[in-house]
Amino acid sequence: MKATLLTRRHFLKNSAAFGVSGLLIGCSNINTEVELLHSNTPPTDEMHNWLFIGTDNRIIVTVPSAEMGQGVNTSLAQLVADELDADWDTLEMRQAPLNSKFNNSLGMQLTGGSTAVRDYYLTMRKVGAGARSIIIKAAAAQLGTTVANLSTQDSHVIYQGKAFPYGQFASDAANWPVPDDVPLKSDDQLNLIGKSLPQIDTHNRITGKAIYGIDVQVPNMLNAAIVHAPIFGSKVKTYNEATALQVTGVKRVLPIDGALVVVAEKYWQAKKGAAVLQASFSDYDKSIAGFNTKEVHKAYSDALDEQGKATPNTPYVLDVEYSVPWLAHATMEPMNCTAWVQDDRVDLWLPTQSQTATAKAAADITGLDTEQIHVHNQLLGGGFGRRGETDFVTQAVQISMMMKQPIKLIWSREEDMQHDFYRPMVISRFQVGLDAQFKPIAWHNQFASSSVFERVISGMLPSALKWIPVTAFIGDPIIAQGATEIPYLPEGIEADAHLSLVESNIPVGFWRSVGHSSNAFFTESVIDEAAQLAQQDSYEYRRNLLTSSPRERAVLNKAAKLGNWGKAKTGHFQGIAVEYGFESYAAMVVELSVDNNIVTVHKVTCAVDCGKIVNPNGAIAQIEGGINFAISAAMHGEISIEKGRVKQSNFHDYPIMRLNNAPLIEVHLMPSNEAPTGVGEVGVPPLAPAMANALVAAGQPRTRHLPFGKSGLRLA
Amino acid sequence: MLTLNINGKGVEIKVDTDTPLLWAIREEVGLTGTKFGCGIGQCGACTVLVNGKPLRSCSVPATAMSGTQIETIESLAADGHLNTIQQAWLELDVPQCGYCQSGQIMVATAIVNQALAGQRPSPEQIKQQMNNICRCGTYNRIRPAMERALDLAYDANKEA
Numbered sequence A: 001m002k003a004t005l006l007t008r009r010h011f012l013k014n015s016a017a018f019g020v021s022g023l024l025i026g027c028s029n030i031n032t033e034v035e036l037l038h039s040n041t042p043p044t045d046e047m048h049n050w051l052f053i054g055t056d057n058r059i060i061v062t063v064p065s066a067e068m069g070q071g072v073n074t075s076l077a078q079l080v081a082d083e084l085d086a087d088w089d090t091l092e093m094r095q096a097p098l099n100s101k102f103n104n105s106l107g108m109q110l111t112g113g114s115t116a117v118r119d120y121y122l123t124m125r126k127v128g129a130g131a132r133s134i135i136i137k138a139a140a141a142q143l144g145t146t147v148a149n150l151s152t153q154d155s156h157v158i159y160q161g162k163a164f165p166y167g168q169f170a171s172d173a174a175n176w177p178v179p180d181d182v183p184l185k186s187d188d189q190l191n192l193i194g195k196s197l198p199q200i201d202t203h204n205r206i207t208g209k210a211i212y213g214i215d216v217q218v219p220n221m222l223n224a225a226i227v228h229a230p231i232f233g234s235k236v237k238t239y240n241e242a243t244a245l246q247v248t249g250v251k252r253v254l255p256i257d258g259a260l261v262v263v264a265e266k267y268w269q270a271k272k273g274a275a276v277l278q279a280s281f282s283d284y285d286k287s288i289a290g291f292n293t294k295e296v297h298k299a300y301s302d303a304l305d306e307q308g309k310a311t312p313n314t315p316y317v318l319d320v321e322y323s324v325p326w327l328a329h330a331t332m333e334p335m336n337c338t339a340w341v342q343d344d345r346v347d348l349w350l351p352t353q354s355q356t357a358t359a360k361a362a363a364d365i366t367g368l369d370t371e372q373i374h375v376h377n378q379l380l381g382g383g384f385g386r387r388g389e390t391d392f393v394t395q396a397v398q399i400s401m402m403m404k405q406p407i408k409l410i411w412s413r414e415e416d417m418q419h420d421f422y423r424p425m426v427i428s429r430f431q432v433g434l435d436a437q438f439k440p441i442a443w444h445n446q447f448a449s450s451s452v453f454e455r456v457i458s459g460m461l462p463s464a465l466k467w468i469p470v471t472a473f474i475g476d477p478i479i480a481q482g483a484t485e486i487p488y489l490p491e492g493i494e495a496d497a498h499l500s501l502v503e504s505n506i507p508v509g510f511w512r513s514v515g516h517s518s519n520a521f522f523t524e525s526v527i528d529e530a531a532q533l534a535q536q537d538s539y540e541y542r543r544n545l546l547t548s549s550p551r552e553r554a555v556l557n558k559a560a561k562l563g564n565w566g567k568a569k570t571g572h573f574q575g576i577a578v579e580y581g582f583e584s585y586a587a588m589v590v591e592l593s594v595d596n597n598i599v600t601v602h603k604v605t606c607a608v609d610c611g612k613i614v615n616p617n618g619a620i621a622q623i624e625g626g627i628n629f630a631i632s633a634a635m636h637g638e639i640s641i642e643k644g645r646v647k648q649s650n651f652h653d654y655p656i657m658r659l660n661n662a663p664l665i666e667v668h669l670m671p672s673n674e675a676p677t678g679v680g681e682v683g684v685p686p687l688a689p690a691m692a693n694a695l696v697a698a699g700q701p702r703t704r705h706l707p708f709g710k711s712g713l714r715l716a
Numbered sequence B: 001m002l003t004l005n006i007n008g009k010g011v012e013i014k015v016d017t018d019t020p021l022l023w024a025i026r027e028e029v030g031l032t033g034t035k036f037g038c039g040i041g042q043c044g045a046c047t048v049l050v051n052g053k054p055l056r057s058c059s060v061p062a063t064a065m066s067g068t069q070i071e072t073i074e075s076l077a078a079d080g081h082l083n084t085i086q087q088a089w090l091e092l093d094v095p096q097c098g099y100c101q102s103g104q105i106m107v108a109t110a111i112v113n114q115a116l117a118g119q120r121p122s123p124e125q126i127k128q129q130m131n132n133i134c135r136c137g138t139y140n141r142i143r144p145a146m147e148r149a150l151d152l153a154y155d156a157n158k159e160a
Helices: A072-084 A116-143 A167-173 A202-207 A241-246 A267-275 A293-307 A355-366 A391-403 A413-418 A453-460 A470-474 A514-533 A538-545 A550-562 A616-636 A687-697 B021-029 B084-091 B101-117 B123-129 B139-159
Strands: A022-027 A034-039 A049-054 A059-063 A092-095 A151-153 A156-159 A162-165 A222-228 A236-238 A250-256 A259-264 A316-324 A336-341 A346-350 A373-377 A407-410 A426-434 A440-449 A496-501 A573-581 A584-595 A598-609 A664-669 B002-006 B009-013 B047-050 B053-056 B069-071
Touching: A022 A116, A022 A167, A049 A072, A049 A116, A049 A167, A059 A072, A072 A116, A116 A151, A116 A156, A116 A167, A162 A167, A202 B084, A202 B101, A222 A267, A222 A391, A222 A413, A241 A250, A241 A267, A250 A267, A250 A391, A259 A267, A259 A391, A267 B021, A293 A426, A293 A440, A293 A496, A316 A514, A336 A355, A336 A391, A346 A355, A346 A391, A355 A373, A355 A391, A391 A407, A426 A514, A440 A514, A453 A470, A514 A538, A514 A573, A514 A616, A514 A687, A538 A550, A538 A573, A550 A573, A550 A584, A550 A598, A550 A664, A573 A687, A584 A687, A598 A616, A598 A687, A616 A664, A616 A687, A616 B139, B002 B021, B009 B021, B047 B101, B053 B101, B084 B101, B084 B139, B101 B123, B101 B139, B123 B139
Parallel strands: A059 A092, A222 A407, A346 A373, A440 A496, A598 A664, B002 B069
Antiparallel strands: A022 A034, A022 A049, A049 A059, A151 A156, A156 A162, A222 A259, A250 A259, A316 A426, A336 A346, A336 A407, A426 A440, A573 A584, A584 A598, B002 B009, B047 B053, B047 B069
16 A cells, blocks of 8 residues: 655744745735845745745745635645746745735735635736746856756756756846746646645644644743633623632733633643633623624614615515524634733734734734734634634733733633624515516615624724724625625616614624625525516526526526436425625535425535636535535524523534535536636535525425524434 | 553653543643544544544543553654555545544544454444534545545555
């Protein structure tokens, strides 16, 4: 049997590893001109270094996005390596340090919104192409020939049948000016882009060697556990410090904003200390909705009543109300952050989706400049939007400041689940005007939720402008994602959608696929209801309406064909849905059966059009994962509030689907020459409506309020 | 002082009587491949083998483990070669974020070892035994990787 040797590949941990001089390729921001830098001293972490070719032949690619399982360490490096003609097996990767030169289209170092490949596609290719173009010029000069006589392959320049390593030309190359317009390879010249290269982190992830934020060790480090006030917005009143201090290893009990922290030598000691604090907390703020789920629901309903309903003057009107609950992210790795605050610098070792937000949080508390904040991003044990937040960073910085020592803060699963920024609860009402053939010709939608955008925008505004009620002017584009893009309407008819924002003390945030996670369920269920009224097949009804949306129609047709639409086995039932989001198109066919309220999802077929594909196997993995993530949510996902606090606390009452319930999944990626678009989130939105529609086909009453488990259905 | 036999070596550690095996392994022995996920034995990220059987190390005190043989993810490729399960995981490129995979692989290792000693488990039996949570939803890769691991293990057994 062929055995595989371990870890051929290196991951850089710090700048010292560079060690030698060479060619450094810098690039300021997205899709702008590639700018060449050269340093005779080893480059530091803080330089905006995208690619380094050392005189010792080591080639190091900086990956600007956080690696959270979506495979960017592989896909983004592929882009550079292909243009550079680099040897894939010896290429090294490092995570980008904090530097605005790595910002994406959102103006931040933020891995989210399925932006990594779409935003960095051209940049990474240009970096590789730029480096190759000057390496080959330097080689021509050194070898006394012309560029035309040289070729490149596997990190070597080839001349007269002999191979010279890139490192030999690295120092010289740095003296050549970067060409104004570096030509990129044509599609037929690509070697790595479009190939299913294995994820480069797999070796470390299957041997226990991968280092996640929670695994970081810093000399002289203490560990901290946290107990938040269980009611959102409430304060710590009393606690028993003495009992906690009696626990072996416990050093301090620290009250911080809305929480108590126990610091100890070891995490388990801190956790034990936290368990004996006997803390009491102030009551909830009765002026804001949020004491229990019903109350928030009622506040949303009242806001919708105030909006009133539309009365389209059409032969038929479909008048329905839908809702989705709050959802937790529940990343496998609970929130954590290691911080070391010194007089003139802060070092942070953590799993984060946003170096920018992390640094800002640390700067805000310490009063230091962001240049003094050093973010050492680690592998993320899941992100899904949760790790774009910085609540745990703020806490870790505060604790280190008080302890004057490096500390690692780890949240328990219970704290993680009960103090999340939840996928917002939304209620959505529709009055859809149908013509005599039951085709939608008017679309009125009123929906109510609490703003995600308000918190985000107020974090970005300078303090003097924070009073501006931004959401009063532009609503919440995050919650509205996908609500107004209704491809089924005739040309010239716009969807009329109005969002009421209600203040609530339940924290809400970005959850994989964000607004699409709710709006796809609403709109694709509503369309299915219209198809039912028309007594038409769900697929045919959609297909006939998608006359001016060729890419939606193409994925719909493909999913129907591959999913054997209309030909389900006896006892199996199908549902279909399509969604446009993150500039990509996805259609799904769900095939399931229901026996005595037990739902078995047999197969999910998904066709995705995400433009050009960098790593097909990686893209397929993302869609598979998105589907399973969405099944957990649609079937059982619900965070509820009782007496001001989150009722669920761990995986026993917030269940996640396991292997025994995982359906067969078939993913088809549409061949395309369009620019690459989002992948990481597009597998989520169509699942819930396709499943809802399949349940109706199976004879179940229409589910208008997720999760399906509410009506007694459950997975086996 | 407590002596734990971990990955074939005796390790002396000092812990409180109620310290879970998970935290003893992570903080006292310094092996961080075993992960903390839920702390209540639900998710399986902390799975290790104790006398060859999978055990959720977050829910058992370290002090109850003296005299047992404990294996963690770090033991599987200690000789520099991946075991058949890791080999299969690599071939099918199973992990996404990878945080749960140490636990998944430890359960899979126990299943394969048991299979070599007796009967090959059916896909249905594997479904029930592989009961760890993967939040990234890599189940569609774990399933074929498990079958591949069994194939590789039976082949290796024949060769040996």
